[in-house]
Amino acid sequence: QVQLQESGPGLVKPSQTLSLTCTVSGASINSGAYYWSWFRQHPGKGLECIAYFYYSGSTYYNPSLKRRATISVDASKNEFSLKLNSVTAADTAVYYCARRQNFGPVDYWGQGTLVTVPS
């Protein structure tokens, strides 16, 4: 059974960097079949894809984040991380890590972690 678990601070001060890690079990992030992603959901709002990476090293970021996001990978720990710099209150959201297929569905989600940036 594939499981993903987000971890990281629940409170980040404005202008600082949000850092989250996703620990994956039951699947290898180095497998070629899947894309590993970060999503977020603002309070009471819909879902937004932040970024994803593929095991080959390719990454893609949502242009709306204006280059503030970075994904990094630690294959030895089967983990991938998200850094979002210069955060504001608008970055307050539940952040999810997830696995998806190439142009396919998101088949596994983490439970999500709420990150609050006070105004």
Add this chain to the structure above:
Amino acid sequence: QSVLTQPPSVSGAPGQRVTISCTGSSSNIGAGYDVHWYQQLPGAAPKLLIYNNSDRPSGVPDRFSGSKSGTSASLAITGLQTEDEGIYYCQSYDTSLSGLGLFGGGTKLTVL
């Protein structure tokens, strides 16, 4: 405003049938990308409900079904149950987003 348009809310009585629409354009659903549907219950992560327009993952009841035509897709739920209350999202891809994925704004289902 989402690129994929869903009605904000739908409702139905237990046992009834409801449908949720997802309207896109020629650059996403109409371009041939499959549509996937998710159910999000209060306080929980989204759960894959329908993939590739009409396929159900193992464990999803056959009360849930999906279809796609042209630039739109639909989710149908028959035999409504109180535990179906939640928010439903459609998801697809767009030629302008390099595989990033995009979601509809979500539809809140209320079981009366």
